[in-house]
Amino acid sequence: MSSSQVLIVVIVVLGIIALAAVAWYLMRRRELQQRFGPEYERTVEESDNRLAAEKELRERESRHAGLELRELEPEARARYTEQWAQIQARFVDAPENAVAAADDFVTELIGERGYPIDDYDERLSHLSVEHARVLSDYREAHDINLRNQRGEATTEQLRLAVLHYRSLVTDLLGDDTTERPSEPARTDETSQLDDFGREARRGAPDA
Numbered sequence: 001m002s003s004s005q006v007l008i009v010v011i012v013v014l015g016i017i018a019l020a021a022v023a024w025y026l027m028r029r030r031e032l033q034q035r036f037g038p039e040y041e042r043t044v045e046e047s048d049n050r051l052a053a054e055k056e057l058r059e060r061e062s063r064h065a066g067l068e069l070r071e072l073e074p075e076a077r078a079r080y081t082e083q084w085a086q087i088q089a090r091f092v093d094a095p096e097n098a099v100a101a102a103d104d105f106v107t108e109l110i111g112e113r114g115y116p117i118d119d120y121d122e123r124l125s126h127l128s129v130e131h132a133r134v135l136s137d138y139r140e141a142h143d144i145n146l147r148n149q150r151g152e153a154t155t156e157q158l159r160l161a162v163l164h165y166r167s168l169v170t171d172l173l174g175d176d177t178t179e180r181p182s183e184p185a186r187t188d189e190t191s192q193l194d195d196f197g198r199e200a201r202r203g204a205p206d207a
Contacts (some may be wrong), residue, residue, distance in 0.1 A: 032057050039132040057128075064129040069114040077173055080109055084169050088162060095158040096148055102165040103145040106138070109172050127168075134171045137164035 033040045036057055047053040072080065087105055091098040111117040115126050120142070128135050141164035147153040148161070 029054065035061075036128060036132045039128045039135055042136075060125050060129055064126055067114055067116075067126065072112065072173065076112065080105075080112070080169075080173060084166070088166070091159070091162055095155055096153075099141075099145050099148050099153070099158045099161045099165075102162055103142060106141075106165050106168055106172075109169065113172055131168065131171050134167040137167040141165045141168075 032054055036043070040053075040057065043057055044050050044053040047056065083105060087098055087101050090101065107117050107123075110123060110127070116122055124135065124139070127138070131138075141161040144153050144157050144161035144164075148158060153161070
């Protein structure tokens with residue numbers, strides 16, 4: 001084989017290796033996009049560097065793999081479901097209290113599933129691996145609760161916070177038969193709250 005032929009073979013082999021590397025990289029990117037959903041784009045926007053963002057998401061997967069997560073026993077799931085129904089039922093008469101209770105409840109439930117709960121940002125990082133589709137709901141609900149603590153949240157914002165918390169609660173409880181809640185039709189605020197209250201009370205256990 002002449003030197004020119006050897007050079008051609010080397011170039012072809014290198015080309016194949018390069019194409020394989022690109023294909024692997026694109027496949028890995030698609031996997032990250034599918035797993036993290038909106039969280040993928042959010043991370044890219046915040047880092048302003050796609051490669052760095054993807055590295056961060058892969059590191060989240062690695063840290064998540066080290067957690068000892070656990071499924072809820074039927075008794076625990078029933079207990080949390082009942083507690084959540086009671087929080088929702090409390091909303092109409094005491095919305096500020098209900099939202100504060102919802103935030104505490106969700107934190108406890110996250111910890112019960114085995115996630116670290118001491119640091120909020122770390123909590124989000126771990127949750128993003130398996131609960132990315134509802135993570136924006138949790139962020140918004142938590143932010144509303146912070147405004148609630150300062151007395152700055154409107155009743156409508158408090159109502160939305162409970163709905164957003166419920167999205168994560170449904171995901172954490174693993175109840176596939178419960179659809180992710182949609183927002184009530186926007187008429188006037190009073191009818192929205194009444195509709196929410198009736199729904200919550202239907203889900204509350206009998207005294």
